[in-house]
Amino acid sequence: MSQTVDRALSILPLLAQGPADLGQVADRLGVHKSTALRLLRTLHEHGLVYRQQDQRYRLGARLFALAQEAVENLDIREIAHPHLAALNERIGHTIHLAVYEEGEVLYIDKVESRYPVRMYSRIGKPVAITVAAVAKLLLADLPEPERRALAGKLDYPPYTPRSTPNAAAFLKELATVREQGWATDLGGHEESINCVGAPIRGADGRVVAAMSVSAPNVVVTAEELLSLLPQVRRTADTISREYSGTSPNKDSA
Amino acid sequence: MSQTVDRALSILPLLAQGPADLGQVADRLGVHKSTALRLLRTLHEHGLVYRQQDQRYRLGARLFALAQEAVENLDIREIAHPHLAALNERIGHTIHLAVYEEGEVLYIDKVESRYPVRMYSRIGKPVAITVAAVAKLLLADLPEPERRALAGKLDYPPYTPRSTPNAAAFLKELATVREQGWATDLGGHEESINCVGAPIRGADGRVVAAMSVSAPNVVVTAEELLSLLPQVRRTADTISREYSGTSPNKDSA
DNA sequence: CGAAGCGTTGCGAAGGGTGCAACAGTCATT
């Protein structure tokens, strides 16, 4: 809606592919060099773009800072974390927390067995949206037209023989998930990894996040993992209650 | 230099502090609501800003994606990683890789003992620039006036009794580091953690990155850690040679 | 030494952004 800002922001994904010099940026934006220069300068002043010694531009450090601060301000994450850590204490496996946002599913927290360290390692990476248990939970709750439209637009990469093959199968799976209130990924992403997940709901009943427990089948069989489902659901429900129950006022001064 | 873009980008750090509604954004920008609305819309279309259910705006998911892609495109990181992993195989401790950018020191890779997983957990977080071994290495190589100016502007938080107390002590430490070509952090950040690091240099001899090995002193004493210095320096030198030696052409098609 | 490539600057023109005012919802109050 704002041409100048639109052009400036278009530079970011362009630079995400790798450093580029002024001419390249101007070309790919379809604007004059002087225009590109001014946009890049503004981005530079805000730290979103960095100029390396060969004068080429690449994405800047402030971007990390912003992403970091952003993830820390997600209140679901803040509320959920202690519960995820507690569950991890008991069962030991890797636990993920994820949210849905505009066509993408995004890990926002992860608790690794015996390492209670927050890892953002997968943040921003394209989640295997067609097979991940958390993705199924989040998409299953979308309004029907949106869900259908999204399913149609997705690719269905055959990670393994057990991956979701196409939109029809995916929609059917989502219906099942919505019905039963939990989801699995049994070797759909990596042959030897199984997951089981449950939804976290807000006060209005909508799914605001999803959590899952993952484990390689050399450690526990799929059946053993499924036997943890009650604990997973209980944790998810606890988080749901806390999230929707008391008003989590985060008003700043 | 570009007013519109400047205003739009100013919204990002503002939202990093927490969600805000249209009026708040307009006020803090000093512009009319309608203007703020159009800027936010443009940011929204690019995924940098997300509108939550209560209509308030917060930072969006694309930000994570950009930060992620950016860090993957740092060629120093790409070249260094296998060497860091190899060193980690031998000595087992945590290894960091960091760069300097416009007044900030930034971790861009980390190899954890027995977990050869890339963790970006600390990316974007303010590094303890006055005490970290990698920070000393990077700042020690700055041109004198810049180094002096930066040292004067920094805060010197007393994390521990062994933390760098003030600018004078810091500059003296940096001189030592530049002299000897390596750096340590002996309990300056956390009482029980020691680090030893070495610089990675480009073809022109300038320090382009720094690496360090960290270990708690319950595992190895400071002396034992220092005994690893030759290995650390050898690894750093190997990376330096590879980085500056052959032309690492990363031209895309 | 000249040519070609890059980034940079100042300028006039016009396109786009700005603020205003009015509208449409929602919520709380009376």
Added chain:
DNA sequence: AATGACTGTTGCACCCTTCGCAACGCTTCG
């Protein structure tokens, strides 16, 4: 139920800001 206050939204006219151009300085080639 009606009123008011509050939000987010829209259309519009004015004028500021941005745009592309052309020329410049600079380095790097041939």
